Amino acid sequence: MLVTNIPGHDRVGEFMSDQLESVEDFRIRARAWLSENMPKLDPAKEYNTNRVADREWVEHRALQKKLFAGGFAGICFPKEYGGQGLSPAHQAAFTEESVSYEMPLRLNVPSLSICSGMLLDMGSEEQKQTYLRGAISGEMILCQFLSEPSGGSDLAGLLTRAQRDGDTYIINGQKCWSTFAYAADFATCLVRTDWDAPKHRGLSMIIVPVHDDATHLQRVRMVDGSEEFCEEFFTDLVVPAGNLVGTENDGWTVGQRQLFYERQAVGGGSPYVSGQPPTRGGSSATVEEVARAVGKDKDPATREIVGWQSALDTVNHQLIKRITVGMASGEYPAMASSMMRLAHAEIPQHKMDVMLDIAGDEAVTSVVGGDGYLRSVGVQFLMRQGASLGGGSSEMSRNMISERVLMMPREMAADRDVPFREVRRGR
Numbered sequence: 001m002l003v004t005n006i007p008g009h010d011r012v013g014e015f016m017s018d019q020l021e022s023v024e025d026f027r028i029r030a031r032a033w034l035s036e037n038m039p040k041l042d043p044a045k046e047y048n049t050n051r052v053a054d055r056e057w058v059e060h061r062a063l064q065k066k067l068f069a070g071g072f073a074g075i076c077f078p079k080e081y082g083g084q085g086l087s088p089a090h091q092a093a094f095t096e097e098s099v100s101y102e103m104p105l106r107l108n109v110p111s112l113s114i115c116s117g118m119l120l121d122m123g124s125e126e127q128k129q130t131y132l133r134g135a136i137s138g139e140m141i142l143c144q145f146l147s148e149p150s151g152g153s154d155l156a157g158l159l160t161r162a163q164r165d166g167d168t169y170i171i172n173g174q175k176c177w178s179t180f181a182y183a184a185d186f187a188t189c190l191v192r193t194d195w196d197a198p199k200h201r202g203l204s205m206i207i208v209p210v211h212d213d214a215t216h217l218q219r220v221r222m223v224d225g226s227e228e229f230c231e232e233f234f235t236d237l238v239v240p241a242g243n244l245v246g247t248e249n250d251g252w253t254v255g256q257r258q259l260f261y262e263r264q265a266v267g268g269g270s271p272y273v274s275g276q277p278p279t280r281g282g283s284s285a286t287v288e289e290v291a292r293a294v295g296k297d298k299d300p301a302t303r304e305i306v307g308w309q310s311a312l313d314t315v316n317h318q319l320i321k322r323i324t325v326g327m328a329s330g331e332y333p334a335m336a337s338s339m340m341r342l343a344h345a346e347i348p349q350h351k352m353d354v355m356l357d358i359a360g361d362e363a364v365t366s367v368v369g370g371d372g373y374l375r376s377v378g379v380q381f382l383m384r385q386g387a388s389l390g391g392g393s394s395e396m397s398r399n400m401i402s403e404r405v406l407m408m409p410r411e412m413a414a415d416r417d418v419p420f421r422e423v424r425r426g427r
């Protein structure tokens with residue numbers, strides 16, 4: 001029987017189950033190792049907060065190094081790059097066993113699930129040995145430099161430029177909304193290398209150092225006080241030409257692969273995510289918990305809302321499973337990951353809305369200075385729009401489902417075959 005690797009992926013069928021340790025043997029081995037090596041979750045500590053303390057990055061790097069030393073890092077990545085060469089079923093077993101331990105969750109997205117996934121598929125051997133192994137071993141953290149102030153949905157319209165100069169590229173421009181860039185070491189950066197080609201055909205993906213004298217990075221303070229986002233300004237940033245991923249001007253193909261992994265990660269179906277957020281505190285409060293906390297758990301109308309949300313959560317969970325299996329078997333195209341992505345925006349947004357309805361105005365007033373469930377509900381509501389923007393907006397997901405899954409006619413684009421230099425841009 002085939003144990004497939006990644007949905008819609010070239011390496012489907014790479015793992016033959018009879019060549020691997022059985023999932024049950026692996027689970028027993030993982031359980032014993034976790035209890036001897038990983039710290040137990042601390043009941044006094046608050047997890048899942050939107051505010052990520054700088055020390056958390058140090059701790060999570062150390063935890064990833066521990067997993068690596070113990071042979072449990074990068075469970076679904078190939079062994080030659082520091083992974084374990086095991087299947088998603090092994091990963092799922094490890095995640096189940098690790099729920100009561102502290103895990104390096106901050107490294108899951110985007111470093112491992114998005115950037116490393118893309119590099120595994122598109123990177124050169126040297127890039128995989130350096131950056132993929134670096135990310136799996138906990139030595140490096142990777143992030144994404146895609147969006148720009150002129151627009152994230154129109155990604156192919158980006159303006160940051162890279163000029164080839166001998167064995168180097170010189171990069172100028174600006175990126176924004178880069179999640180956790182301040183804590184990362186390298187970024188996969190999409191740039192324009194040919195202004196005479198139509199917009200999708202003049203792009204290149206280049207790995208760049210995040211911290212460099214030629215890059216001014218600043219953190220963006222959000223309304224809840226968190227600073228996960230950064231923006232970067234490049235002034236003659238010089239990087240080796242060997243950092244080009246794939247071929248020059250074929251960056252759209254590389255970027256598409258990265259976006260595939262992003263949709264998969266954001267949609268909850270990535271095989272490269274290890275561990276799951278603790279189910280208490282912070283942003284993981286359930287609708288039921290909120291209803292109880294505000295004394296509405298006996299109210300018939302509230303109970304109906306709680307039941308409805310629970311049904312939606314079940315649908316979301318089953319959808320992820322169904323699409324993951326469908327993509328792995330070839331029944332669905334890789335773009336079907338947009339369906340997971342869309343559901344993962346709509347359903348959590350519905351949850352945030354009903355939680356606010358149940359919690360009432362106090363949730364809003366407790367955003368500043370409050371604590372516990374009420375504050376968490378208020379903060380989540382303020383952040384609700386992010387769920388339908390990060391990883392590509394819901395409108396873009398709908399476009400992809402209609403054009404690339406249902407094969408409906410493509411949206412009109414006046415700039416499709418026009419040299420990018422001649423494309424009219426808004427001011």
Ligand SMILES: Cc1cc2nc3c(=O)[nH]c(=O)nc-3n(C[C@H](O)[C@H](O)[C@H](O)COP(=O)(O)OP(=O)(O)OC[C@H]3O[C@@H](n4cnc5c(N)ncnc54)[C@H](O)[C@@H]3O)c2cc1C
Nearest residue numbers: 144145146147151152153177178179386389390392393395
């Ligand atoms: C939590 C989060 C994490 C993120 N992390 C990163 C990161 O690490 N790196 C990175 O580079 N970026 C990141 N982003 C940015 C993200 O990729 C962009 O926000 C997203 O692509 C949308 O781009 P935009 O914000 O520029 O909105 P715009 O592109 O300006 O769109 C604004 C609105 O118009 C709609 N719209 C635009 N064009 C069309 C169209 N043709 N048809 C219909 N509707 C349309 C959009 O759907 C959206 O609702 C992150 C965003 C969030 C919220």
